[in-house]
Amino acid sequence: MKTIPQRHLPVRTLVLIGMVILITAQAYAQNANARLTLTLRNATLKEFVKRIENSTGYSFIYGEEINISHKINLKVKDMPLHEILDLVFKDEPISYQFSERYILLQKKKKQKPVSRKFTISGYVTDGTSSETLIGTNIIESHQYQGTTTNPYGFYSITLPEGETELRFSYLGYATETHKFTLSQDTLLNIRMRGNAQLQEVVVVSDKAEAGTVATQMGSIEIPMVQIKNTPSILGEADVMKAIQLMPGVQAGVDGSAGLYIRGGSPDQNLILLDGTPVYNVDHMFGFFSVFTPEAIKKVTLFKSSFPARFGGRLSSVIDVRTNDGDMKKYHGTLSIGLLTSKINLEGPIVKDKTSFNISARRSYADLIAKPFMPDDEKYSYYFYDINAKINHKFSDRSRLYLSAYNGKDHFAADYDSNTDYKDGSKMNWGNTIISARWNYIFNNRLFSNTTVSYNNYLFDINAYTSNQYALGNDETFTNRYSSDYRSGINDWNYQIDFDYNPSPVHHVKFGAGYIYHRFRPEVMTSKISDRTDDQTYRDTTYHNMNNSRIYAHEVSAYAEDNLKISSRLRLNLGLHFSLFHVQKQSYFSLQPRISARYQLTDDITLKASYTKMSQYVHLLSSMPIAMPTDLWVPVTKEIKPMQSHQYSLGGYYTGIKGWEFSVEGYYKDMRNVLEYKDGVSFFGSSTGWENKVEMGKGRSVGIELMAQKTLGKTTGWLSYTLSKSDRKFAKGGINNGERFPYKYDRRHNINLTVNHKFNERIDIGASWVFYTGGTSTIPEEKTAIIRPGNGANNGYTPGYEDYYNPAYNNSPNIGESNYVEHRNNYRLPASHRLNIGINFNRKTKHGMRIWNISLYNAYNSMNPAWVYRAYNYDGKAVIKKYTLLPCIPSFTYTYKF
Structure with missing residues (x-):
């Protein structure tokens, strides 16, 4: 080639x-x-x-x-x-x-004109009283963008320039529509007018953080109308009793105000009064709460996807906000019932600038019973609450709120035989809360709230006995023994929160807080005095118990963004950071929060969420009812913080006008939960409490179904909860490491609530509840033991059941010990109850008169409060139940002026 x-x-x-x-x-x-x-x-x-x-x-x-x-x-x-x-x-x-x-x-390619955007902001208030309205819906009709007012009635929304139509809607008020051309940043304050027809809606309305359109799930806003119309014991409307009617929420003892939410204990509920934690929310040993309905504006329950700004508890957040006071005119409410009387007054101090709201409540069973008591025995019990608030408006950008609460329970018993022996005791317990909050609008997109508060819970017992002896020569010798027991906790709380609205698709919240805790464990002193006539021979004071105070520091910070991904998908992303320092030991926790809402169709919504929570305080209690001797204690070097991970999934349907249907499922995993060791309990002393408890794991799973009618003369809801909750501890510990049901593990729970308005003068409310019994540890059999000696106890202390056992009474040398195969081995019988209340309304020249007649436990169901093992006289062992609340009628008269 x-x-x-x-x-x-x-x-x-x-x-x-x-x-x-x-x-x-x-x-x-x-x-x-x-x-x-x-x-x-x-x-x-x-x-x-x-x-x-x-x-x-x-x-x-x-x-x-x-x-x-x-x-x-x-x-x-x-x-x-x-x-x-x-x-x-x-x-x-x-x-x-x-x-x-x-x-x-x-x-040339057509270019889209660059549209400028402007921000509309302002406050939404009641047109009559100028009270700020929390959670008002604001929707722009053309862009279909929306927002809501924050807990102080402020809103901010950024929209493109041009023709704008804003619709403001709030439960019980006529919808306000404002049309205008948006060409600059605009301040728009809205005063809404009440609508009597919409006041028939008494269930749940859709808000930014509660309801079917909210990104969060497991959040419910409970209207005050519903709280006031829910029949309760002795006609005493109660916030906690109304919350108990929500799905996933259970009461403890029948009739009590305790809350057991999604398998948690009462101390796992964060209860806030105007942003300040409340440690003791019980009156009358837990059968009433400290919240007076006349003082409250709004109550929101979070039990699933907690917003990132909340922390410190595992099971729920109950956010209670009080009324600010009418800035236009004076008016009030006077209510007289069988148990308590209440009064509420509000009005302007300086018209359109400064207002006040004050309410007071007192029980008077002690005053009624006093004339009927024997001269040598006197018993007295009462409780009271006082709420006061001042609201001052410096300008449209700056407002100041000063709030105060004081409540106390008092119990006294005195025995005077008019001879030589006297004894008596007094118990006092209650809360004092003082807070100052300052709202400031930096610009039309950035809102801030700064809070400084002080919270004090104190429990005090005084007891004495006195004996008098004759010495002859007309002289007497008196021996007196007295004791004093005190415990409590107080906090200084500093918090700053920001709301930032950069665009309609982002609603950002961020802030930080600091709490200085002072735990005051028991201080017990006793005093012995020996006297001869007026001369003191001996006066000695003993310090039987004097635990040192425990100081703790809690720091938190958070950020969350409620963002719109598309017309169908919304997300709420948040992160909560907390640090707890006690006894030279620091614990910190990063807690992610995420929830999503997907609008499948116009009528069907799907939601999912994940939440992590941490808790640094525990409540020591052994009784089935709330007692003032229950003590709050912090985590220590040996006791770690409790933690929970909760996963939730739900679906919601609103295709039938005036109806809402929902189903939510959840799984909650808990770590470091506390239980008393086998054979150990708490009886009012925190000394060595760390050695009496064990840390373990808990889990709770359930499904909640709810159907609610929100419009018309008849409103209400029906809910059903299927749930399971248990605990598990290390092998060789509680229950030998085997899983056992939680104390308030109730498989089935049904709530039916109905309100019907016949006309302007008569309306009726009724609630029916059914729930399967919780669990209790009951000895399954007795084992005989021989006590040495002839007829002497020799250190053996007979139990309550021994006195009903012929074997014990007939043979002083024979005793018994309890045998329990596993913890919470006995399931209590199911409970059910019907409460009915009817209101007769009459308008007068100067106001409104309301007569309420209620019937608690209308068909006298003998529900068990607790059970115990006892013996009949033939020596046969039986399980007996104790019922606290039979059928109780009540009457209340209310005058609104």
Whole structure:
């Protein structure tokens, strides 16, 4: 094969070609910048193109669609070509581009006009009283963007300029619509008018953080109308009793105000009064709460996807907000019932600038019973609550709120035989809360609230006995023993919160807080006095118990964003950080929070959430009812914080007008939960409490179904909860490491609540509840033991059941011990109860009169409060139940003026 040799161009030839190309390109560039002198009159595009081609050497390329709307009139002198083209095509939909020796003409691409955005902000208030309205819905009809007012009635929404239509809606008020042209940042304060027809809606309304349209799930806003209309013991409307009717919430002992939410204990509920934690929310040993309905504006329950701003508890957050006070006129409410009387007053201090709201409640069973008691025995019990609030408006940007609460329970017993022996005791326990909150609007998108508060819970017992002896010579000797027991906890709380609304698709909250805890374990002192007539021989004080105070520091910070991903998908993403420092030990926790809402159709919504929570305080208690001797204690070096992980999934349907249907399922995993060791319990002393408890694991799983009617003369809901909760501890510990049911593990729970308004004068409310029994540890059998000695106890202390056991009474040398196979081995019988209340309303010249007649436990169901093992006189063991609350009628008179 013959090879053809390759030929290469000489280097100088390549250089020459390159120079030619460069010179040519420069020539065209110079032509583009060439200065031309032209004069054209009423020229067409074709004539203009030909003139330029002849003058520059460029060729134009364009299609038939390229045309101009006006003839070209041009007179230029010594002007560059590109400037001539800019001038000719300035107002024409034509663009040009140089490409070597060609000029390409194309149609200009239509550009979307850049729309400016402006922010609308302001407060939404009651048109009559100027009370701020929390959770008002604001919707822009054209853009279909929306927001809601925050806990202080402030809102902010950013929208494109142009025609705007805002709709403001709130439960019980007529919808307000405002149309205007948005051309600048706008301050728009809204005063809403009440609507009597909408007041028939008494269930749950859709808010930013509660209801079916909310991103959060497991959150419910409970209207005050519902709380006041829910029949309760002795006609005493109660916030906690109304919350117990929600799915996933259980009461402890029948009739009590305790809350056991999704398998948690009462101390796992964070209860806030205007943002300040409340440690003791019980009156009358747990059968009433400290919240007076007349003082409250709004109650919101979170039991699933907790917003990131909340922390410190595992099971729930109950956010209670109080009324601010009417800035326009004075009015009030007076209520007289069988158990308590209440009064509420509000009005302006300076009209449209400063208002006040004050309410007081006191029970008077002690005053009624006093005349009927024997002279030698006196018993007294009462409780009271006082709420006071001042609201001052410095300007539209700055407001100040001062709040105070004081409540106390008092029990006293005195025995005076009018002879030589006297004894008596007094118990006092209660809360004092003082807070100051300052709202400030930095700009129309950034809102801040700063809170400083003090909270004190104190429990005190005083007891004495006195014996008097005759010594002869008309002299007497008196011996007196007295004791004093105190415990409590107080906090200083500093918190700052921000609401930031950068756009309609983002609602950002962030802030930080600090709490200084002072735990005061028991301090017990006793005193012995020996006296002869007026002369003191001995006066000695003993410190039987004097635990040192425990100081703790709790720091928290959070950030959350409620963002709109699309028209169907919304997310709430948050992170809560907490640090707890006690006894030179620091614990910290990062707690992610996420919830999602997907709008499957206009009527069907799906939600999912995950929440992590941590808790640094525990409540020591052994009784089935709330007792003032229950003590709050912090985590220590040995006792770690409790933690929970909760996963939830739910579906919601609103396709039937006036009805809402929901189903929610959840699984909650808990770590470091506490239980008393086998054979150990707490009896009012925290000494060595760490050695009496064990840390273990808990879990709770359930499904909650709810159907509620929200419109019309008849409203209410039906809910059903199927749940299971248990505990498990290390092998060799509690229950030998085997899993056992939780104390309030109740498999089935049904709540039916109905309110019907016959007319303006008569309305009726009823609630029926059914729940399967909780669990209790009951000895399964007795084992005989021999006590040494002849008839003497020799250290053996007989139990309660021994006195009903003939074997014990007939044989002083025989005793018994309990045998329990596993913890919580006995399930209590099911409980059910019907409560009914009817209101008779009458308008008068000066106000409204309301007569309420209620019947608690209408068909006298003998529900078990607790059970115990006892023996009949024939020696046979039986399980007996104790019922606290039979059928109880009540009457209440209310006058609104």
